[in-house]
Amino acid sequence: MENSCFPIEVCERIIDCCFDFRDHWDKYDALRACALTCSAWLPRSRYNLFYKVLLDCREKCDQYLAVVAEHPERARWVRVLEISATIHYCPISQLIAPHRHANCHELLLWVAWKSFPPHYIYKVLGPLLRHCTNITKLRLDLETFRTLSEMNCIVLSMPQLQTLRIVGRPDSSWFRVHWQPRRRQSCSSLTELRIVSLLFPSIL
Secondary structure, eight states, X not given: OTTOSSOHHHHHHHHHHHHTOSSHHHHHHHHHHHHTTOTTTHHHHHHHHHHEEEEOSHHHHHHHHHHHHHOGGGGGGOSEEEEOOOSSOOOHHHHHOTTTOTXXXXXXXXXXXXXXXXXXXXXXXXXXXXXXXXXXXXXXEGGGOSSHHHHHHHHHTOTTOOEEEEESOOOTXXXXXXXXXXXXXXXXXXXXXEEEOOOOOOOO
């Protein structure tokens, strides 16, 4: 940005403003346009493009894995990873791989766990998440789990978790039976728990 007629701070602020677009695709298109503006705008544009990665279908998951396989450094730009493939199975263990996302601090999982093998969460995902020590924020959708124990396994597998957001209304027994007895040992860093209940009026 040395040859720009604007100060560096102004150029970077213009690029950063594109990240604030509400519509995901408007944001993506704007940041891609910024990246193609000139070579000086490319680094900041890439930073914003990869800050939050949304993977909502198998095709996008495969494309993302292909990109980070060819350019491993780009996975380290990811700060927020959202996996919302709620219909089809996706290679989630490859997507979350801790060695790829060393700087990712927030994970959103809107995954149809019923499409995975019965013990996948306990035997594969849980042990994997224990190595994700950089992730401090987690969001889950209660309706996607077979049982509360599956959700409990994910939550208690994350040693540095500070913020947990659950969409849905868990039964009160979850706090008494699954949560309270083990929270101090497994989630000692947790300081914020949010439960969002989506209630819609009846349609007559």
